Amino acid sequence: MTQIINSLADISADYDVLFCDLWGCLHNGVAAYPAAVAALQGFRARGGRVVLLTNAPRPWKYVEAQLDRMNVPRDAWDLIVSSGDAAQDAMFAGAVGHKVWAIAMEKDEGFFADIPPEWQGAEPIRRVPLDEAEGIVCTGLFDDTTETPEDYHARLMIAKQRGLKLLCANPDVIVDLGETRLYCAGALAEYYEQMGGTSLYFGKPHPPIYDLARRKLGLEADARILAVGDGIATDILGAAGEGIDAIFITGGLAFDQFGVDVENPEHPLLLDWLNQRGAGPRYSMGRLR
Structure with missing residues (x-):
């Protein structure tokens, strides 16, 4: 049974490291949450x-x-590890070949252009049309403000018939940009699997991103880690898979499920909602503070 807590400080003495989600926990895609920064x-x-x-x-x-553009101070964190980091490593290793059809927005250009030091001199990744591709790399929809996964049905059917694998750089299905809900790469990867295609994931809840975080931070096996996130199928499921405690932020993606006060979820509603999803985070709180 999850325990609703008032603040991170209530339990922080029990943990050495925090794995904290960003969107929905530290910011809403537009502005940072001051209480979360302070926490x-x-x-x-x-x-x-x-x-x-x-x-x-x-x-x-x-x-x-x-984060700098949102004025999140650098003293709020030690290290950033992204799904992009883990997926990029797999891409340069040739997980879906070296000639790829890229489904990506302009803002994700760095995923392809910035080659990590360990992959300098390796066989380059070439972005090609779908009919020339050995695989697919998806960082997000071409236009996440207007498109849905169904808009890609015909092209993904061709990809499936050719046996192409899809490397998903962001397993999230949706995010909220301010008041607007957008589809992420995970929605397209999930849709491709429903069509019978194969998708590969490297962010939460899958192990590669956690392995990368531990490696970069140089964590010992006995480090006491606490995860914080609003994604029940990513942050909370991932923490459970890694055997670490988690705080479920109820005021994120599922903000409208637990009563009228986003900051204070109603315990019976929360328990019922978690039980329906087979989830059992050790802690829950409305917003990170």
Whole structure:
């Protein structure tokens, strides 16, 4: 049974490291949440380390630049690890071949153009039309403000018939940009699987992004890790798979499910909702604070 807590400080002494989601926890895609920033600063001030673990399909430095634009202070975190980092590593390793059909927005150019030091000199990735591709790399829809996965049905059917695998750089299905709900790469990957295609994932809830975070932070096997996230199928499922405790942020993607006060979820509604999804995060709270 999940325990509703009032603040991160209530339990922070029990943990050494925080794996904190971004969208829906630290910001809403437009502006940072001041209380969440203060909570992360407080965790670090008490000696903890904060990894911003995000399913953003871009390498970490582009996430950092976005946080700078939102005026998130650098003392709120130690390290950023993105789904883009883990998926990029797989792409350059040739997980779906080296000639790829890229489904991506202009803002994700860095995923293809910025070659990590460990892959300098390796066989390059070439973006080609679908009929020449060995595989698909998806960082997001071409236009996530107007398109849905169904808009790609004909092209994905061709890809499936050719046996192409789809590398998904962001397993998230939806995000909220302010008040607007958008489809992510995970929605397209899921749709492709429903059609009978094969999708490969590297962000939450899948192990590669957690392995990368531990490796970059140099964590010992006995490190006490706490995950924070609003995605029940990504953040909370991923934490369960890694055997780590989690705080479910109820005021994120599922903000309208737990009563009228986003900051204070109603316990009976929350328990029923979690039970229906087979989820059991150790803690829950309305907004990160």
